[in-house]
Ligand code: IPD
């Protein structure tokens with residue numbers, strides 16, 4: 001019989017599986033080549049993305065055979081328990097391909113539509129970010145918190161760019177308006193690690209247009225549990241392609257107004 005969806009147990013399973021997938025990523029790192037492209041010629045997938053997702057799904061199914069899945073590389077199964085796992089088997093695939101140390105395995109557990117546990121594991125640095133709903137967030141078991149920076153002009157801001165040229169044209173316009181208003185910009189190459197960076201004070205804010213649920217599900221919970229905000233710019237429930245904001249608590253309103261204005265949107269009414 002399938003066990004009850006206890007968020008702490010789901011989080012522990014996610015952590016164990018993410019660590020195992022991390023070992024796979026590190027073993028296969030040296031010889032990895034792209035095997036396919038997706039939304040554009042520079043949106044690559046490697047055999048390790050697929051192997052990592054297959055491993056994660058297999059391990060979770062061994063423990064919880066009736067759960068559902070949504071994975072970037074195609075996992076898509078309905079849930080018979082109310083639990084759905086949202087997986088990005090490598091966030092930062094381009095970094096992985098170039099052996100740059102900013103890539104991570106992302107696993108989130110969603111129960112009846114709410115993310116209740118999340119893990120983002122960077123095996124290169126052996127950094128494991130984790131959170132359970134209502135229990136705070138940790139990095140390698142140590143509690144983490146967002147920065148207290150409240151001045152937009154002093155905020156270190158992360159962002160990311162689309163794989164498609166048209167998306168990048170819009171992003172370049174928005175970036176040209178944002179860059180004058182903040183301390184500086186960083187582009188790490190992993191949306192999940194960017195959100196975790198805000199969660200532990202390595203960035204103050206982050207935004208990106210065009211993210212997917214698997215990029216932000218686990219890391220968004222980690223940031224919220226670290227005392228920050230992580231949500232779509234619209235303030236509405238997430239849909240694919242939205243602009244996503246991640247901020248410390250102090251900068252949320254100013255940053256949301258900045259990104260809304262730079263994107264040509266009215267500031268959303270919901271706070
Ligand atoms: C990408 C990375 C990148 C972000 C893109 C994502 P992937 O994920 O997170 O930093 O800018 O929006 O799609 O393709 O490496 O899993």
Ligand code: CA
Pocket residue numbers: 088090091092191214215
């Ligand atoms: Ca991703």
Ligand code: CA
Pocket residue numbers: 049072088089090091092093
């Ligand atoms: Ca990915």
